[in-house]
Amino acid sequence: MPPAPPPTDPAPPVDVPEDLPGYPECVPVLTDDVITIGAHRPDDADRIVAQCASPAMQRWVPVPSPYLPEHATEFLTRVADGWRDPDGRREWAIRNQHGTYLGTIGLFDRSAGRCEVGFGLHPDARGVGVMSRAVRLLAAWAFAQGVEVVQWRAEVGNWSSRRVAWTCGFDTPVIVRGNGLDHAGRPRDMWHATLRHDEPMHPRAPWLHVPAVEGDRVRLREFREDDEGFLPDARDARAARFLTRGMPTRDRYAAWLTEQRSGAAEGHTIQWALADRHTDEVLGAIVLTQLGHPRTAGTGMVGYWLLPQWRGRGLMTEGLDLVVTTALADPADTPGGLGLRALRAVVDATNPESARVLRAVGFVGCGRERAAYTHEGEPPADAMLFDVLASDDRERQRVRPLVAPVIETERLRLRPWRASDRPDPADDPDDAARRFMPAGAQPGHDDFDAWLARKQRFRDEGSSLDWCIADRATDRPLGSVGLFHRGDGPIDFDAEIGYWVFPSARGRGYVSEALAHVIEYAFRPRAEGGLGVTRVHAGADADNDASVAIMRRAGLREWGRDRQAWRRIDGTLTDGVYSELLATDPR
Numbered sequence: 001m002p003p004a005p006p007p008t009d010p011a012p013p014v015d016v017p018e019d020l021p022g023y024p025e026c027v028p029v030l031t032d033d034v035i036t037i038g039a040h041r042p043d044d045a046d047r048i049v050a051q052c053a054s055p056a057m058q059r060w061v062p063v064p065s066p067y068l069p070e071h072a073t074e075f076l077t078r079v080a081d082g083w084r085d086p087d088g089r090r091e092w093a094i095r096n097q098h099g100t101y102l103g104t105i106g107l108f109d110r111s112a113g114r115c116e117v118g119f120g121l122h123p124d125a126r127g128v129g130v131m132s133r134a135v136r137l138l139a140a141w142a143f144a145q146g147v148e149v150v151q152w153r154a155e156v157g158n159w160s161s162r163r164v165a166w167t168c169g170f171d172t173p174v175i176v177r178g179n180g181l182d183h184a185g186r187p188r189d190m191w192h193a194t195l196r197h198d199e200p201m202h203p204r205a206p207w208l209h210v211p212a213v214e215g216d217r218v219r220l221r222e223f224r225e226d227d228e229g230f231l232p233d234a235r236d237a238r239a240a241r242f243l244t245r246g247m248p249t250r251d252r253y254a255a256w257l258t259e260q261r262s263g264a265a266e267g268h269t270i271q272w273a274l275a276d277r278h279t280d281e282v283l284g285a286i287v288l289t290q291l292g293h294p295r296t297a298g299t300g301m302v303g304y305w306l307l308p309q310w311r312g313r314g315l316m317t318e319g320l321d322l323v324v325t326t327a328l329a330d331p332a333d334t335p336g337g338l339g340l341r342a343l344r345a346v347v348d349a350t351n352p353e354s355a356r357v358l359r360a361v362g363f364v365g366c367g368r369e370r371a372a373y374t375h376e377g378e379p380p381a382d383a384m385l386f387d388v389l390a391s392d393d394r395e396r397q398r399v400r401p402l403v404a405p406v407i408e409t410e411r412l413r414l415r416p417w418r419a420s421d422r423p424d425p426a427d428d429p430d431d432a433a434r435r436f437m438p439a440g441a442q443p444g445h446d447d448f449d450a451w452l453a454r455k456q457r458f459r460d461e462g463s464s465l466d467w468c469i470a471d472r473a474t475d476r477p478l479g480s481v482g483l484f485h486r487g488d489g490p491i492d493f494d495a496e497i498g499y500w501v502f503p504s505a506r507g508r509g510y511v512s513e514a515l516a517h518v519i520e521y522a523f524r525p526r527a528e529g530g531l532g533v534t535r536v537h538a539g540a541d542a543d544n545d546a547s548v549a550i551m552r553r554a555g556l557r558e559w560g561r562d563r564q565a566w567r568r569i570d571g572t573l574t575d576g577v578y579s580e581l582l583a584t585d586p587r
Contacts, residue, residue, distance in 0.1 A: 023083045027092065030137040037092035037105060037134055040079050044093055044101040045072040051103060051122040060158045061120060062183055079104075094121075094134045105134045107142060109151075115142055116151040119164070126160065132167040136201045139168065143197040155180050156189040157258060162265060165193050169201040172266055205267030205292055211336030213272075213322045218283065218315055220272040220322055223260065227273060228253035230282035236308050241375070242351050246285070247305045260287070268292035270338075274306070274319040283310045286323050288343070299342040300327060304357070311353075321361045328390040342389045348373050349382040349457075356401055356460050358386045362394030365461065365488075399462040399490050405529070407467070407517045413475060414467035414514055417455065421468055421477045422448045427502035434569050436544040442480075442500045462490025465531070469501065469514050478505040481514045483522055483531065494535035495522055499550070506546075515554045523583040534583045541566055542575035551579040555587040 024039030031037070051057060052067040052075075064071045082088035091106035103121035117138060119131055139150050152170050154161040162173065170193040178187035195201070213220040231250050239247040248256035263269025268291045274284040284306035291300045302323070306316045329337030345363060347354045350373075359365075363386040372383035388394065407414040428444035429437070443451035458464030466482035479501030485491045497518070499511045524530025538556060540547040551558075556579035564573045581587070 023080050026083055028141065030092075030141055032133055032137055034097070035102070035130060035133050035137075036095050036097075037137055038095065040076055040091070040093040040104070041101075042076065045069060045076065047101045047122050048072040048075060048104075051120060054123045056123075056126075056160065057120055060155055060161065062181070065183065082106075092134075092138065094125075094130060096125075096130075102130055103134070105131070105138055107138065107150075112146060113148040114151065115147055116153060118153075119161075129167075131164045135164060135168045139195060139201060148197050150195045152191075152193045152195070153180070154191050155182075156191055157254075158191075159261065159265075162191060163207070165195075166203055166207055166265060168195065169199055169204060170195045171204065173262075208264040208267055208270050208291065210264070210270055210272060211326055211338075213326050213336065214277060215318050215322050217277055218319045218322070219275050219277045219280070220286065220319060220326075221275055221280075223257055223271060223273045223282075223285070225254075225257070227282050230307070232307070238308065239305055242348050242354070243305055246287075246303060247307075263289070266292065272319075272323065274304075274315065283307055283315055284319070286316075286319055288323070288327060288338075291340075298340055299344065300338075300340055302343050302345040302358075304354075317357050317360045320357055324361050324388060324394070328388070340390065342387055345386045347384045347386065349384050350375070350378075350453075352453075352456055352460055355384055355386070355457075359399040359460065359462075361388075362392065362397040363388045364392075364397055399460075401460045402462055402465040402491070403459075404465050404467050405521070407514075407521065408472060409513050409517060411472055412478070412510060412514055413470045413472045414481070414517065415470055417452055417466060417468045417477075417480070419449070419452060421452075423477065423502060427504055430503045433500065433503070436541045436547065436568075437500060439569055441498070458484065465491070466498075467514070467518065469505075469510055478502060478510050481511060481518050483518065483533075483536070491531060491533065493533055494537065495531065495533045497536055497538040497551075497554075497556075499547075511550050512553045515550065519554060519581065535580060537578065537580040539576050539578045541568070542577045548577055548579075551577075554581070555585070556581045557585070 027039035029036060029038040049067055049069055049072050052061075052063045052071065057063055058065055058067075079089075079091045082091060087110070089106055089108050090110070091104055094102045094105055096102055101122065102125040103119065105117065105119040107115045108118055109116045117135060119134065121131055142150055152165045154165070156175060165173070173191035173193040176190050176192050179190035179192070180188040182188050210222045212222075228250050231248060231253055233250055235249055236247065245256070260269060260271040263271070269287060269289050270291065271285060271287045273282050274286055275282050284304065286302070286304045288300040288302060290296060302320070304316060304320060324343060326334070326336055327338045327340045327343055329339070331337040331339050343363075345358055347358065365384060366387045367385040369383040369385065371380035373381040375381060388397070404414070404416045423443065423445055425445040429442045433442050440447070440451065455464065455466050459466075464482060464484035466480055468477050469479040469481055470477050479499065481499040482497075483491065483495040484498060486496055497515070499515065501510055519536055522531045522533050522536050524532070526532035536556070538551050540551065542548075542561065558577060558579045560578050562576050565576045566574045568574060
């Protein structure tokens, strides 16, 4: 409760007839021993003027502007008249223990089973729970009179009023478009919520708080009304491809901000502004959703966007890392920690940049939904599923994309594959390639884009690194050589070797020339720029004499064979030959 205001000069007399039938004696006095609601008095006029002249009242309530003493006189007369009329408004003055006027609360549009509650507070009584106490007192009294439903309305954006309704147990508001009028008579959208007589008068869901977090270059904070100046006038094409409603434009910012704050008020969304730590400029946003579902309590779904001019600088990775740490932290140990056990994310497979951010902060791939997303004029795209648990070792799970360094030999240039390297149809897989290699291992002219995208995903996951074997003089693609990890997870202490050349480039020793340098790179310590593995190995169809010979020339030692263990594309079975080489072996 706010302290009693200092004594003031007596208020000027207010022309309120005191001989109205039953008034003010007819006004029920209700109290919870902290506040009391009862009849208005003439000496409330000065504080009514201060209340109604405050910016909040002028913004959200259709009161005169400027609000003058004569308006308070008229108001007090209307209050008395309302009590005089059997069907009139019922309005009470809210007072503290010293009898000081704190505000007004009333019941309107009354019927036998329903009424609407409305209220307003003096500025020095706001933010300390006064109105919530008053609403509970009045709702309990109304229910005792036989009312079944108490309604609440407020203009969309009046968060202080909505917080009172939330505190008192009103249900989740719905928006009724154009249901209210502003001072100029223009329609305004309104929130509507109800409280029934048999419902408890306490919040139905938590009103989520946005914890502020600081990083080296970024800070996470609440979005503010004045942040719209950082946003673009038009939607970014990249964002529009992957976000249905995520990144707002300036003209939609106010509505977007209301949606996000409503999610927090309903207990299922926390939205951070990703801002520059030094300038406070908004760079993007990170959101946690689906926080309030009872079947997935303790988990959340992550989403994020970055303004175009800030992409490619690692800012989202830093920000998301802060969010994950905060979300999974035990609030008993970390101020602002949310105590979640798991976070999940879903990424369009054609958005590799987003997937890289998730892997960089410790998310792991946990599945794939095929043909989940629609893109006009394109085939449907898969959805890639990720998660991270509070119990995970995030440092160990962090994955950065592998980058193939350019390596030059006497005749060759080993370099990353490019979109322009699409093979000529004459170099599509022939009978030998289809016999000895798994389906899709060597791309053709028509499926090259899909092959290249798949290889990019493997590089992003840290599980595969492929070089295009190109002619050093002409840069023409001749084939491919690579290192990969079969199964889940990135390349760790060992790597498998894979290779192929286009039919037009066979028989010239290109793979053997390239492989010697690739093996050297694989064994080179990570501190010196290599992969730092301790073992490389390879397998081949026992009938593929050329491939077996390549492994021998590269120094790999055959360590075993398995019989009828390989199934070719045509369905026939064959033996497999396996070879290996350790970093400590003589070569």
